[in-house]
Amino acid sequence: MITRTLLAALLLASTAASPVLAKERRARPPQEPRAKNVILFIGDGMGISTITAARIYDGQKRGETGEENSLSFEKFEHVALVKTYNTNAQVPDSAGTATAMHSGVKTRIGVLGIGPAAEKGVCRDALAHPLPLLGEEVKARGLALGIVTTTRITHATPASVYARSADRDWEADSNIPADQQVGCKDIALQLAEAQFDVALGGGARSFYGKSGGGRRSDVAADLPAQWAAKNGGVVVKDAASLAAAPAGKPVFGLFNADHMTFMAERKTDSSEPTLTDMTAAAIARLKADPQGFYLMVEGGRIDHAHHAGKAGFALEEAVEFARAVQYAVDHTDPKETLILVTADHSHVFTIAGYPQRGNDILGLVVAPVGRGEDGGDGTSPVLAADGKPYTTLGYANGPGAVKGERPVPQTGIAATQQALVPTGGETHAGEDVALFATGPGAARAHGVIEQNVIYSIIRKALGWEK
Numbered sequence: 001m002i003t004r005t006l007l008a009a010l011l012l013a014s015t016a017a018s019p020v021l022a023k024e025r026r027a028r029p030p031q032e033p034r035a036k037n038v039i040l041f042i043g044d045g046m047g048i049s050t051i052t053a054a055r056i057y058d059g060q061k062r063g064e065t066g067e068e069n070s071l072s073f074e075k076f077e078h079v080a081l082v083k084t085y086n087t088n089a090q091v092p093d094s095a096g097t098a099t100a101m102h103s104g105v106k107t108r109i110g111v112l113g114i115g116p117a118a119e120k121g122v123c124r125d126a127l128a129h130p131l132p133l134l135g136e137e138v139k140a141r142g143l144a145l146g147i148v149t150t151t152r153i154t155h156a157t158p159a160s161v162y163a164r165s166a167d168r169d170w171e172a173d174s175n176i177p178a179d180q181q182v183g184c185k186d187i188a189l190q191l192a193e194a195q196f197d198v199a200l201g202g203g204a205r206s207f208y209g210k211s212g213g214g215r216r217s218d219v220a221a222d223l224p225a226q227w228a229a230k231n232g233g234v235v236v237k238d239a240a241s242l243a244a245a246p247a248g249k250p251v252f253g254l255f256n257a258d259h260m261t262f263m264a265e266r267k268t269d270s271s272e273p274t275l276t277d278m279t280a281a282a283i284a285r286l287k288a289d290p291q292g293f294y295l296m297v298e299g300g301r302i303d304h305a306h307h308a309g310k311a312g313f314a315l316e317e318a319v320e321f322a323r324a325v326q327y328a329v330d331h332t333d334p335k336e337t338l339i340l341v342t343a344d345h346s347h348v349f350t351i352a353g354y355p356q357r358g359n360d361i362l363g364l365v366v367a368p369v370g371r372g373e374d375g376g377d378g379t380s381p382v383l384a385a386d387g388k389p390y391t392t393l394g395y396a397n398g399p400g401a402v403k404g405e406r407p408v409p410q411t412g413i414a415a416t417q418q419a420l421v422p423t424g425g426e427t428h429a430g431e432d433v434a435l436f437a438t439g440p441g442a443a444r445a446h447g448v449i450e451q452n453v454i455y456s457i458i459r460k461a462l463g464w465e466k
Helices: 004-025 048-061 094-103 123-128 134-140 187-193 223-231 239-244 275-286 301-307 311-330 453-461
Strands: 037-043 078-083 144-152 198-202 234-236 251-254 293-299 337-342 349-351 393-398 419-422 433-438 448-450
Touching: 037 094, 037 311, 037 453, 048 311, 048 349, 048 433, 094 134, 094 453, 134 144, 134 293, 134 453, 144 275, 144 301, 187 223, 198 275, 223 234, 223 251, 239 275, 251 275, 275 293, 275 311, 293 311, 301 311, 311 337, 337 453, 448 453
Parallel strands: 037 293, 037 337, 078 448, 144 198, 144 293, 198 251, 234 251, 393 419
Antiparallel strands: 078 433, 337 433, 349 393
């Protein structure tokens, strides 16, 4: 029997203990590890159909059927779908989408680093509505910064790291209309005046005047030399000089007057570094910084090949892109490096028909044996209603559009795939793209997200945002 005295003692003991228990209940979970480094890989135009076709193509290059293959980044544990629209466009462009990833704000099609209230092509609007730039914050916080691309380094995606512009085409000062030269700097000048540790790509012509083979208004202009003098940096123009550039100094590489050479057209004695070569050089230099680094790597010519209606070129670029990702995985510490792989937008690129398992992804559709309505015998190409064969890969629009009687389609890596709607260049598409993530903070890549959330994923991983 419990006496009143004993009951009172028990109640007192329970009350005295409750603050301790409450404190234990309020104990915070272990803090999520922060990333020291972040690498954002952007496969320009690398929609999900491109990833699927590229994995098959990659496997078939090794003599496999291909469907069972996985590209390097497809092995990452965390995946999300990303909505790519611009504020004024259902189907986006690279300027608006890349700005979303590097500023945290969705904006208009065709502009860089400025808010949606700014009208495209209006300098004063650009000056009045600047957005934060991740590249600027990286340097302000003491981290190393790298930018790598196979396009002109003043092109939309790489420019989103460091530039604000009312028009993505204002790559050199000669591109800015006379009535808009009221305080806005061209994109090349902004890079030359920016702080960075590594910048590698094409597009030399925007940095030089006529005497240097460029198109700047000042015939003697030499922005890379000015940058090097100011920053103690090294300017390199080929793979050999990149490899020989002294460590510990910032490096600025311009390897082509325009975009860099397609992998499918690359000669064995090419002086240009590959995307993997540039990624390797960037990582080797940036990882020496004890504060960490941010690196953006763009496989930009996937997009250009699609615009030309050349699926084989696009897939070759995507395979090289995946190779660069694998290099980054193999040469960084997974405990301290967040690696994100995504696309800025998709393309109207299709994988169609009923080709049999292992069918040449760049070839004609050959149906499996027993595919009744297609007359599949496992050997002969399937014929369309017009009596002609057709390819597995095609486009909804583009330069390969059929006019009049449909010809027998081209096949192989250099083929221009047939398309439906005739347009000068094949267009972007509006469906979601994928985001793959591994490393500290990768778990935030899940579900269906807005594209500007990628900016927050990066900043949260680095501990800059809660």
